[in-house]
Amino acid sequence: MFSALKALLRKPPTIIGISVALAFQLIFSLVWMTAYDGMNExxxxxxxxxxxxxxxxxxxxxxxxxxxxxxxxxxxxxxxxxxxxxxxxxxxxxxxxxxxxxxxxxxxxxxxxxxxxxxxxxxxxxxxxxxxxxxxxxxxxxxxxxxxxxxxxxxxxxxxxxxxxxxxxxxxxxxxxxxxxNPVDGMNNQMVPMMLVLASFVGSMIMAMNVQQGFGMLGAAFSKWQKFGARIILNAATAVVVSLVGSSMVMALGGQAAHGMLELWMFQALFLVSFMFLAQMFIMLVGPAGMFLNMFMMSIQLVTSGAMAPRQMLNSFYGFLGEILPASYAVDGLMNLQFGGPAVGRQAAMLALITAICLLVCLVITALRRSKPALQAASVPEPEPEAA
Missing domain, CATH: 3.40.1710.10 (abc type-2 transporter like domain)
Incomplete structure:
Protein backbone atom coordinates (compact mmCIF):
# COMPACT_ATOMS: atom_id res chain seq x y z
CA MET A 1 0.00 0.00 0.00
CA PHE A 2 2.72 2.48 0.97
CA SER A 3 4.73 1.60 -2.10
CA ALA A 4 1.67 2.37 -4.24
CA LEU A 5 1.21 5.68 -2.41
CA LYS A 6 4.87 6.56 -2.93
CA ALA A 7 4.63 5.76 -6.62
CA LEU A 8 1.40 7.77 -6.92
CA LEU A 9 2.95 10.84 -5.29
CA ARG A 10 5.68 10.82 -7.92
CA LYS A 11 3.20 11.18 -10.76
CA PRO A 12 2.77 14.75 -12.12
CA PRO A 13 -1.07 14.60 -12.19
CA THR A 14 -1.11 13.77 -8.47
CA ILE A 15 1.20 16.67 -7.65
CA ILE A 16 -0.89 19.03 -9.80
CA GLY A 17 -4.11 17.86 -8.13
CA ILE A 18 -2.75 18.51 -4.63
CA SER A 19 -1.38 21.89 -5.75
CA VAL A 20 -4.77 22.92 -7.14
CA ALA A 21 -6.54 21.96 -3.89
CA LEU A 22 -4.00 23.99 -1.91
CA ALA A 23 -4.23 26.94 -4.31
CA PHE A 24 -8.01 27.13 -3.92
CA GLN A 25 -7.64 27.50 -0.15
CA LEU A 26 -4.93 30.14 -0.40
CA ILE A 27 -6.57 32.17 -3.17
CA PHE A 28 -10.09 32.23 -1.72
CA SER A 29 -8.81 33.07 1.77
CA LEU A 30 -6.66 35.91 0.45
CA VAL A 31 -9.32 37.43 -1.81
CA TRP A 32 -12.41 37.08 0.36
CA MET A 33 -10.79 38.12 3.64
CA THR A 34 -9.32 41.27 2.09
CA ALA A 35 -12.37 42.13 -0.03
CA TYR A 36 -14.94 41.92 2.77
CA ASP A 37 -12.71 43.48 5.43
CA GLY A 38 -14.29 46.68 6.77
CA MET A 39 -17.45 46.32 4.68
CA ASN A 40 -19.77 47.06 7.61
CA GLU A 41 -18.04 50.42 8.08
CA ASN A 182 -39.39 44.12 -8.67
CA PRO A 183 -40.23 41.47 -6.03
CA VAL A 184 -38.19 38.27 -6.00
CA ASP A 185 -40.13 35.02 -5.77
CA GLY A 186 -38.21 33.04 -3.16
CA MET A 187 -34.59 32.50 -2.17
CA ASN A 188 -34.06 30.06 -5.02
CA ASN A 189 -34.61 32.86 -7.54
CA GLN A 190 -32.52 35.28 -5.48
CA MET A 191 -29.51 32.97 -5.87
CA VAL A 192 -29.89 32.36 -9.63
CA PRO A 193 -27.56 35.20 -10.78
CA MET A 194 -24.71 33.94 -8.58
CA MET A 195 -25.40 30.33 -9.57
CA LEU A 196 -25.35 31.06 -13.31
CA VAL A 197 -22.19 33.16 -13.06
CA LEU A 198 -20.40 30.56 -10.92
CA ALA A 199 -21.45 27.62 -13.09
CA SER A 200 -20.57 29.49 -16.28
CA PHE A 201 -17.08 30.53 -15.18
CA VAL A 202 -16.14 27.19 -13.61
CA GLY A 203 -17.31 25.46 -16.79
CA SER A 204 -15.29 27.91 -18.88
CA MET A 205 -12.16 27.25 -16.77
CA ILE A 206 -12.37 23.49 -17.21
CA MET A 207 -13.24 23.84 -20.89
CA ALA A 208 -10.22 26.12 -21.43
CA MET A 209 -7.80 23.49 -20.10
CA ASN A 210 -9.30 20.66 -22.10
CA VAL A 211 -9.64 22.62 -25.34
CA GLN A 212 -6.00 23.70 -25.10
CA GLN A 213 -4.96 20.07 -24.66
CA GLY A 214 -7.12 19.14 -27.62
CA PHE A 215 -5.41 21.70 -29.84
CA GLY A 216 -2.05 20.39 -28.65
CA MET A 217 -3.02 16.90 -29.79
CA LEU A 218 -3.70 18.21 -33.28
CA GLY A 219 0.01 18.91 -33.61
CA ALA A 220 1.11 20.30 -36.96
CA ALA A 221 -1.82 18.87 -38.88
CA PHE A 222 -3.38 22.34 -38.98
CA SER A 223 -1.93 25.84 -39.03
CA LYS A 224 -2.18 28.12 -36.00
CA TRP A 225 -4.75 30.29 -37.78
CA GLN A 226 -6.92 27.30 -38.60
CA LYS A 227 -6.85 26.39 -34.92
CA PHE A 228 -7.63 29.98 -33.92
CA GLY A 229 -10.64 30.09 -36.23
CA ALA A 230 -11.82 26.75 -34.90
CA ARG A 231 -11.49 28.11 -31.33
CA ILE A 232 -13.78 31.07 -32.12
CA ILE A 233 -16.44 28.90 -33.75
CA LEU A 234 -16.25 26.31 -30.95
CA ASN A 235 -16.64 28.94 -28.22
CA ALA A 236 -19.57 30.68 -29.90
CA ALA A 237 -21.44 27.46 -30.66
CA THR A 238 -20.80 26.00 -27.20
CA ALA A 239 -21.96 29.21 -25.51
CA VAL A 240 -25.27 29.16 -27.40
CA VAL A 241 -25.97 25.50 -26.62
CA VAL A 242 -24.81 25.54 -22.99
CA SER A 243 -26.70 28.75 -22.18
CA LEU A 244 -29.86 27.27 -23.69
CA VAL A 245 -29.55 24.31 -21.33
CA GLY A 246 -28.83 26.58 -18.35
CA SER A 247 -31.66 29.05 -18.92
CA SER A 248 -34.10 26.25 -19.75
CA MET A 249 -33.29 24.46 -16.50
CA VAL A 250 -33.82 27.67 -14.53
CA MET A 251 -37.21 28.24 -16.14
CA ALA A 252 -38.26 24.60 -15.77
CA LEU A 253 -37.51 24.73 -12.04
CA GLY A 254 -39.63 27.82 -11.40
CA GLY A 255 -37.22 30.62 -12.28
CA GLN A 256 -38.35 34.17 -12.99
CA ALA A 257 -37.89 35.89 -16.33
CA ALA A 258 -39.46 39.35 -16.32
CA HIS A 259 -38.16 40.06 -19.83
CA GLY A 260 -38.83 36.60 -21.24
CA MET A 261 -36.92 33.38 -21.81
CA LEU A 262 -35.35 34.44 -25.13
CA GLU A 263 -33.58 37.50 -23.71
CA LEU A 264 -32.37 35.50 -20.71
CA TRP A 265 -30.91 32.85 -23.03
CA MET A 266 -29.21 35.31 -25.37
CA PHE A 267 -27.74 37.32 -22.49
CA GLN A 268 -26.38 34.20 -20.81
CA ALA A 269 -24.80 33.15 -24.10
CA LEU A 270 -23.11 36.55 -24.28
CA PHE A 271 -21.53 36.50 -20.84
CA LEU A 272 -20.66 32.80 -21.21
CA VAL A 273 -18.64 33.44 -24.36
CA SER A 274 -16.97 36.34 -22.53
CA PHE A 275 -15.98 33.97 -19.71
CA MET A 276 -14.68 31.44 -22.23
CA PHE A 277 -12.33 33.85 -23.97
CA LEU A 278 -11.17 35.30 -20.64
CA ALA A 279 -10.32 31.85 -19.26
CA GLN A 280 -8.67 30.70 -22.51
CA MET A 281 -6.65 33.91 -22.74
CA PHE A 282 -4.75 33.03 -19.56
CA ILE A 283 -4.22 29.42 -20.66
CA MET A 284 -2.87 30.58 -24.03
CA LEU A 285 -0.66 33.16 -22.31
CA VAL A 286 1.10 31.04 -19.68
CA GLY A 287 0.01 27.48 -20.43
CA PRO A 288 -1.31 25.16 -17.67
CA ALA A 289 -0.26 27.72 -15.03
CA GLY A 290 -3.09 29.87 -16.37
CA MET A 291 -5.41 27.64 -14.33
CA PHE A 292 -4.18 29.40 -11.18
CA LEU A 293 -4.84 32.81 -12.72
CA ASN A 294 -8.34 31.63 -13.55
CA MET A 295 -8.82 30.63 -9.91
CA PHE A 296 -7.99 34.20 -8.95
CA MET A 297 -10.45 35.46 -11.55
CA MET A 298 -13.20 33.21 -10.23
CA SER A 299 -12.66 34.24 -6.61
CA ILE A 300 -12.41 37.95 -7.41
CA GLN A 301 -15.49 37.92 -9.64
CA LEU A 302 -17.63 36.17 -7.04
CA VAL A 303 -16.74 38.95 -4.59
CA THR A 304 -17.01 41.92 -6.94
CA SER A 305 -20.00 40.83 -9.06
CA GLY A 306 -22.60 42.15 -6.61
CA ALA A 307 -24.41 38.82 -6.46
CA MET A 308 -23.83 38.36 -2.73
CA ALA A 309 -23.02 41.82 -1.36
CA PRO A 310 -23.44 45.32 -2.84
CA ARG A 311 -20.43 46.53 -4.80
CA GLN A 312 -20.84 50.00 -3.29
CA MET A 313 -19.55 48.66 0.04
CA LEU A 314 -16.33 47.19 -1.37
CA ASN A 315 -13.06 49.08 -1.05
CA SER A 316 -11.80 51.07 -4.02
CA PHE A 317 -9.42 48.34 -5.27
CA TYR A 318 -12.05 45.63 -5.52
CA GLY A 319 -14.58 48.16 -6.75
CA PHE A 320 -12.25 48.92 -9.66
CA LEU A 321 -11.81 45.22 -10.45
CA GLY A 322 -15.58 44.87 -10.54
CA GLU A 323 -15.74 47.57 -13.22
CA ILE A 324 -13.36 45.76 -15.60
CA LEU A 325 -14.41 42.11 -15.14
CA PRO A 326 -17.42 40.56 -16.89
CA ALA A 327 -19.19 38.99 -13.89
CA SER A 328 -20.38 42.40 -12.61
CA TYR A 329 -22.20 43.12 -15.86
CA ALA A 330 -23.49 39.55 -16.01
CA VAL A 331 -25.09 39.85 -12.55
CA ASP A 332 -26.55 43.30 -13.28
CA GLY A 333 -28.08 42.08 -16.52
CA LEU A 334 -29.41 38.87 -14.99
CA MET A 335 -31.14 40.79 -12.19
CA ASN A 336 -32.76 43.12 -14.73
CA LEU A 337 -33.89 40.27 -16.97
CA GLN A 338 -35.08 38.01 -14.17
CA PHE A 339 -36.66 40.28 -11.59
CA GLY A 340 -37.31 43.44 -13.57
CA GLY A 341 -35.36 46.56 -14.39
CA PRO A 342 -34.09 48.64 -17.30
CA ALA A 343 -32.89 47.20 -20.61
CA VAL A 344 -29.53 45.45 -20.57
CA GLY A 345 -27.99 47.37 -23.47
CA ARG A 346 -25.18 48.84 -21.36
CA GLN A 347 -24.32 45.49 -19.76
CA ALA A 348 -24.39 43.73 -23.13
CA ALA A 349 -22.13 46.39 -24.65
CA MET A 350 -19.59 46.06 -21.82
CA LEU A 351 -19.58 42.26 -22.11
CA ALA A 352 -19.05 42.55 -25.87
CA LEU A 353 -16.17 44.97 -25.26
CA ILE A 354 -14.50 42.65 -22.73
CA THR A 355 -14.94 39.72 -25.12
CA ALA A 356 -13.39 41.73 -27.96
CA ILE A 357 -10.38 42.68 -25.79
CA CYS A 358 -9.81 39.06 -24.73
CA LEU A 359 -10.19 37.92 -28.33
CA LEU A 360 -7.66 40.53 -29.46
CA VAL A 361 -5.15 39.37 -26.83
CA CYS A 362 -5.66 35.76 -27.96
CA LEU A 363 -5.09 36.85 -31.56
CA VAL A 364 -1.82 38.62 -30.64
CA ILE A 365 -0.62 35.56 -28.71
CA THR A 366 -1.41 33.37 -31.72
CA ALA A 367 0.38 35.74 -34.10
CA LEU A 368 3.54 35.82 -31.96
CA ARG A 369 3.66 32.08 -31.49
CA ARG A 370 5.65 30.03 -33.96
CA SER A 371 4.00 27.03 -35.47
CA LYS A 372 5.08 24.27 -37.75
CA PRO A 373 3.61 24.32 -41.25
CA ALA A 374 0.59 22.14 -41.77
CA LEU A 375 1.40 18.64 -42.91
CA GLN A 376 0.57 17.82 -46.49
CA ALA A 377 -0.18 14.44 -47.90
CA ALA A 378 2.94 12.91 -49.49
CA SER A 379 2.68 12.67 -53.26
CA VAL A 380 2.97 9.17 -54.68
CA PRO A 381 4.90 9.05 -57.98
CA GLU A 382 2.94 7.64 -60.83
CA PRO A 383 4.42 4.44 -62.34
CA GLU A 384 6.19 4.91 -65.64
CA PRO A 385 4.56 3.20 -68.62
CA GLU A 386 6.21 -0.05 -69.59
CA ALA A 387 8.21 -0.10 -72.76
CA ALA A 388 6.48 -1.79 -75.62
Missing part, protein backbone atom coordinates in the same frame (compact mmCIF):
# COMPACT_ATOMS: atom_id res chain seq x y z
CA UNK A 42 -18.86 51.49 4.52
CA UNK A 43 -22.65 51.73 4.82
CA UNK A 44 -22.27 55.44 4.01
CA UNK A 45 -21.70 54.31 0.41
CA UNK A 46 -25.36 53.24 0.24
CA UNK A 47 -27.77 55.95 -0.88
CA UNK A 48 -31.23 56.63 0.53
CA UNK A 49 -33.37 59.12 -1.39
CA UNK A 50 -35.73 61.45 0.49
CA UNK A 51 -38.79 62.52 -1.50
CA UNK A 52 -40.27 65.42 0.47
CA UNK A 53 -43.79 66.41 -0.55
CA UNK A 54 -44.60 68.19 2.73
CA UNK A 55 -42.60 71.41 2.49
CA UNK A 56 -40.80 72.72 5.58
CA UNK A 57 -42.25 70.10 7.92
CA UNK A 58 -40.95 67.33 5.68
CA UNK A 59 -37.59 69.06 5.42
CA UNK A 60 -37.25 69.00 9.21
CA UNK A 61 -37.97 65.26 9.25
CA UNK A 62 -35.38 64.70 6.51
CA UNK A 63 -32.77 66.58 8.53
CA UNK A 64 -33.62 64.50 11.57
CA UNK A 65 -33.13 61.29 9.58
CA UNK A 66 -29.81 62.52 8.19
CA UNK A 67 -28.45 62.83 11.71
CA UNK A 68 -29.42 59.29 12.68
CA UNK A 69 -28.95 57.08 9.63
CA UNK A 70 -25.51 55.72 8.60
CA UNK A 71 -26.35 56.08 4.89
CA UNK A 72 -25.78 58.80 2.33
CA UNK A 73 -29.06 60.75 2.10
CA UNK A 74 -30.09 62.79 -0.94
CA UNK A 75 -33.18 64.89 -1.56
CA UNK A 76 -34.73 63.92 -4.89
CA UNK A 77 -37.93 64.29 -6.84
CA UNK A 78 -40.20 61.25 -7.09
CA UNK A 79 -39.11 60.58 -10.69
CA UNK A 80 -35.39 60.91 -9.92
CA UNK A 81 -35.71 58.61 -6.91
CA UNK A 82 -37.59 55.93 -8.85
CA UNK A 83 -35.08 56.08 -11.71
CA UNK A 84 -32.16 55.78 -9.29
CA UNK A 85 -33.85 52.92 -7.46
CA UNK A 86 -34.47 51.03 -10.71
CA UNK A 87 -30.84 51.49 -11.78
CA UNK A 88 -29.59 50.47 -8.30
CA UNK A 89 -27.91 53.84 -7.77
CA UNK A 90 -30.34 54.34 -4.88
CA UNK A 91 -30.98 51.57 -2.36
CA UNK A 92 -34.17 52.90 -0.75
CA UNK A 93 -36.64 55.76 -1.21
CA UNK A 94 -38.32 57.44 1.77
CA UNK A 95 -41.42 59.40 0.74
CA UNK A 96 -42.88 62.03 3.08
CA UNK A 97 -46.40 62.64 1.71
CA UNK A 98 -47.89 66.12 1.40
CA UNK A 99 -50.43 65.48 4.18
CA UNK A 100 -47.95 64.05 6.70
CA UNK A 101 -47.72 67.05 9.05
CA UNK A 102 -51.42 67.83 8.64
CA UNK A 103 -52.38 64.29 9.63
CA UNK A 104 -49.93 64.45 12.51
CA UNK A 105 -51.65 67.51 13.95
CA UNK A 106 -55.17 66.22 13.36
CA UNK A 107 -56.91 64.39 16.18
CA UNK A 108 -57.31 60.78 15.12
CA UNK A 109 -55.13 61.35 12.06
CA UNK A 110 -52.90 58.55 10.82
CA UNK A 111 -49.81 59.99 9.08
CA UNK A 112 -48.07 57.52 6.80
CA UNK A 113 -44.42 57.28 5.79
CA UNK A 114 -43.62 55.29 2.65
CA UNK A 115 -40.47 53.22 2.06
CA UNK A 116 -39.68 51.73 -1.36
CA UNK A 117 -37.02 49.03 -1.77
CA UNK A 118 -35.87 47.43 -5.02
CA UNK A 119 -35.66 43.67 -4.48
CA UNK A 120 -33.71 43.28 -7.73
CA UNK A 121 -30.54 43.60 -5.67
CA UNK A 122 -28.27 41.42 -3.53
CA UNK A 123 -30.23 39.91 -0.64
CA UNK A 124 -28.15 41.91 1.84
CA UNK A 125 -29.54 45.19 0.44
CA UNK A 126 -33.12 44.16 1.18
CA UNK A 127 -32.15 43.05 4.69
CA UNK A 128 -30.22 46.25 5.47
CA UNK A 129 -32.90 48.56 4.11
CA UNK A 130 -35.83 46.78 5.75
CA UNK A 131 -34.01 46.99 9.06
CA UNK A 132 -33.38 50.69 8.44
CA UNK A 133 -37.05 51.28 7.59
CA UNK A 134 -38.12 49.69 10.87
CA UNK A 135 -35.59 51.80 12.78
CA UNK A 136 -36.77 54.98 11.05
CA UNK A 137 -40.39 54.18 11.83
CA UNK A 138 -39.58 53.50 15.46
CA UNK A 139 -37.55 56.71 15.79
CA UNK A 140 -40.28 58.82 14.20
CA UNK A 141 -42.92 57.33 16.45
CA UNK A 142 -40.82 58.12 19.49
CA UNK A 143 -39.82 61.63 18.44
CA UNK A 144 -41.89 63.20 15.68
CA UNK A 145 -45.25 61.92 16.84
CA UNK A 146 -44.54 62.72 20.47
CA UNK A 147 -43.39 66.26 19.70
CA UNK A 148 -46.19 66.97 17.25
CA UNK A 149 -48.93 65.69 19.54
CA UNK A 150 -47.51 67.54 22.51
CA UNK A 151 -47.47 70.80 20.54
CA UNK A 152 -51.11 70.36 19.51
CA UNK A 153 -52.19 69.64 23.07
CA UNK A 154 -50.39 72.73 24.32
CA UNK A 155 -52.24 74.77 21.71
CA UNK A 156 -55.43 73.42 23.28
CA UNK A 157 -54.33 75.09 26.56
CA UNK A 158 -53.45 71.85 28.35
CA UNK A 159 -50.66 72.21 30.93
CA UNK A 160 -47.25 71.23 29.54
CA UNK A 161 -46.80 68.26 31.90
CA UNK A 162 -50.28 66.92 31.16
CA UNK A 163 -49.76 67.45 27.43
CA UNK A 164 -46.55 65.42 27.59
CA UNK A 165 -48.29 62.49 29.31
CA UNK A 166 -51.17 62.48 26.84
CA UNK A 167 -48.71 62.68 23.92
CA UNK A 168 -46.83 59.63 25.19
CA UNK A 169 -50.04 57.66 25.30
CA UNK A 170 -50.78 58.61 21.69
CA UNK A 171 -47.32 57.85 20.31
CA UNK A 172 -47.10 55.18 17.66
CA UNK A 173 -49.53 56.83 15.29
CA UNK A 174 -47.14 57.01 12.33
CA UNK A 175 -47.91 54.18 9.92
CA UNK A 176 -45.02 52.60 8.03
CA UNK A 177 -45.75 51.46 4.49
CA UNK A 178 -43.11 49.38 2.72
CA UNK A 179 -43.35 48.86 -1.03
CA UNK A 180 -41.20 46.33 -2.88
CA UNK A 181 -40.16 47.12 -6.43
Missing amino acids: RTDKLTVAIVNEDGEAGKAIGEQLAGKLPFHLENMSAEEAKDGLTKRDVQMVVTIPATFSEQLQTAGGKPELSFTINESNPATIKSIMQSAANSIGSALNQNVTLQGTEAVLQQLKLPEQQAHKVAESLSGRVAIKTELL
